[in-house]
Amino acid sequence: MNIVCIGGGPAGLYFALLMKQHNPAHDITVVERNKPYDTFGWGVVFSDATMDNMRQWDKATADEIEQAFNHWDDIELDFKGEVIRSGGHGFVGIGRKKLLNILQARCEQLGVKLVFEADVNSDAEFPDADLIIASDGINSKIRTLHQEVFQPELVVRPNRYIWLGTNRLYDAFTFVFEKTEHGWFQAHIYKFDENTTTFIVECPEHVWLAHGLDKATQDESIAFCEKLFAGTLQGHKLMTNARHLRGSAWLNFQRVKCEQWWLKNAHGAHVVLMGDAVHTAHFAIGSGTKLAIEDAIELTRLFIEMGDAPERIGEVLTRYQATRSVEALKLQNAAWNAMEWFEVCGERYCDTLEPPQFMYSMLTRSQRISHENLRLR
Numbered sequence: 001m002n003i004v005c006i007g008g009g010p011a012g013l014y015f016a017l018l019m020k021q022h023n024p025a026h027d028i029t030v031v032e033r034n035k036p037y038d039t040f041g042w043g044v045v046f047s048d049a050t051m052d053n054m055r056q057w058d059k060a061t062a063d064e065i066e067q068a069f070n071h072w073d074d075i076e077l078d079f080k081g082e083v084i085r086s087g088g089h090g091f092v093g094i095g096r097k098k099l100l101n102i103l104q105a106r107c108e109q110l111g112v113k114l115v116f117e118a119d120v121n122s123d124a125e126f127p128d129a130d131l132i133i134a135s136d137g138i139n140s141k142i143r144t145l146h147q148e149v150f151q152p153e154l155v156v157r158p159n160r161y162i163w164l165g166t167n168r169l170y171d172a173f174t175f176v177f178e179k180t181e182h183g184w185f186q187a188h189i190y191k192f193d194e195n196t197t198t199f200i201v202e203c204p205e206h207v208w209l210a211h212g213l214d215k216a217t218q219d220e221s222i223a224f225c226e227k228l229f230a231g232t233l234q235g236h237k238l239m240t241n242a243r244h245l246r247g248s249a250w251l252n253f254q255r256v257k258c259e260q261w262w263l264k265n266a267h268g269a270h271v272v273l274m275g276d277a278v279h280t281a282h283f284a285i286g287s288g289t290k291l292a293i294e295d296a297i298e299l300t301r302l303f304i305e306m307g308d309a310p311e312r313i314g315e316v317l318t319r320y321q322a323t324r325s326v327e328a329l330k331l332q333n334a335a336w337n338a339m340e341w342f343e344v345c346g347e348r349y350c351d352t353l354e355p356p357q358f359m360y361s362m363l364t365r366s367q368r369i370s371h372e373n374l375r376l377r
């Protein structure tokens with residue numbers, strides 16, 4: 001098969017390498033608009049379970065990731081002057097850049113062609129392809145181009161967040177809540193390599209506006225956050241690596257869902273959405289990369305099970321959509337509960353609960369951890 005992955009994020013790269021490993025005769029190209037070492041964001045997390053899954057599919061990649069990742073079990077809350085810890089949560093943190101570089105190197109080793117600095121406008125640019133993976137992320141151009149078929153549903157959420165980093169090293173997944181004269185801010189904090197920690201600051205839109213952060217430059221926003229979270233930062237600075245973003249560096253989360261996941265284009269190629277292009281899950285449960293990786297695994301598994309002759313592609317994609325849309329929906333529902341909790345927590349919980357009750361509410365926010373399960377942890 002001639003396969004083109006548009007977008008070299010975790011979804012496109014991992015699918016490319018799994019398919020090439022399965023059948024070296026496939027001609028596979030990943031086309032990415034950025035340079036190999038350019039990326040937004042800091043670290044990402046995924047669970048131990050996702051790591052086990054990856055190990056079964058490509059041990060070489062899993063081994064490399066394991067060497068580069070940071071593992072931790074504890075969740076810590078810093079709230080109203082009290083620090084509380086809960087154990088047994090089992091996460092892995094890795095720099096997004098590092099993750100992509102490992103996947104890129106493995107793709108090249110297996111013979112996948114990587115094309116950088118090529119901004120794709122349409123799947124029609126690849127008339128010889130049998131299969132086109134639209135793994136071009138949350139703002140997928142391919143999804144928009146064919147929106148009558150894919151029928152995306154995009155929901156923009158009210159909270160604002162900014163994805164920063166710091167060199168202060170934390171030994172647990174840490175949440176810090178700080179009150180200002182206009183309302184509450186929260187920070188989601190996790191270390192992802194030997195000297196860097198992801199530091200996401202989030203607040204409701206009205207609080208963000210009241211502080212004039214809509215008019216703030218990136219440097220002013222960083223200075224604001226450094227001052228607000230001075231207690232936890234202990235003299236360390238906050239950093240951005242999103243200087244390429246125009247306008248405000250504060251984003252709104254966008255939930256993406258699609259009615260249809262694949263189509264056959266005018267050139268006879270099957271075009272299929274994967275990763276953030278077809279579903280997003282709020283960072284409150286840190287599962288976007290997991291979903292992208294598991295999409296890639298499932299589509300490869302189906303090609304192995306059902307055969308990878310071009311005439312089988314339509315059937316394979318139908319099964320892929322049927323299985324992955326259910327899994328994505330389950331995670332999106334859990335992520336939605338967690339996201340809503342963070343949207344209302346300032347007024348509803350921060351002002352009314354004491355630290356132990358607040359911690360309990362926070363840890364059970366997605367409704368995936370029950371009372372008994374939390375007792376066990």
Ligand SMILES: Cc1cc2nc3c(=O)[nH]c(=O)nc-3n(C[C@H](O)[C@H](O)[C@H](O)COP(=O)(O)OP(=O)(O)OC[C@H]3O[C@@H](n4cnc5c(N)ncnc54)[C@H](O)[C@@H]3O)c2cc1C
Pocket residue numbers: 006007008009010011012031032033034043044045046118119120121135136137138140141161163200274275276277283286287288289290292
């Ligand atoms: C603040 C924040 C925190 C997050 N934290 C976590 C976390 O802790 N754990 C987690 O699992 N996930 C996290 N995520 C989500 C995670 O980053 C994504 O879910 C994941 O990267 C999805 O992978 P993807 O390959 O589908 O898309 P992306 O990683 O977005 O990759 C898409 C790629 O396509 C390229 N591209 C786009 N358009 C084109 C084009 N026209 N032509 C060529 N190339 C193109 C882009 O440059 C990009 O490299 C977080 C996201 C945010 C915003």
